Amino acid sequence: MSSYALRLPESLKQAAKRIAAADDTTMNQFFVVAIAEKISAMETAKFFEQRAALVNAGDAQAAWDKVGGNAALADDRWTQK
Numbered sequence: 465m466s467s468y469a470l471r472l473p474e475s476l477k478q479a480a481k482r483i484a485a486a487d488d489t490t491m492n493q494f495f496v497v498a499i500a501e502k503i504s505a506m507e508t509a510k511f512f513e514q515r516a517a518l519v520n521a522g523d524a525q526a527a528w529d530k531v532g533g534n535a536a537l538a539d540d541r542w543t544q545k
Contacts, residue, residue, distance in 0.1 A: 470495070
């Protein structure tokens with residue numbers, strides 16, 4: 465475990481303090497979780513960018529062609545109403 469001196473505007477400190485207290489946790493834990501969430505989001509985006517770069521348009525179209533042209537069922541939970 466290491467430590468890092470963090471300088472942040474007073475308004476952000478007060479907001480973090482308020483939210484951490486409402487969540488019954490420490491500001492340190494709040495910051496650790498917030499940083500972990502941001503890292504996860506950025507690495508996930510990078511992963512999908514890298515995967516997208518590997519896509520072959522012909523292969524993707526062939527996969528879509530296998531799906532068929534059937535409309536969604538009326539009780540399909542993904543059907544928009």
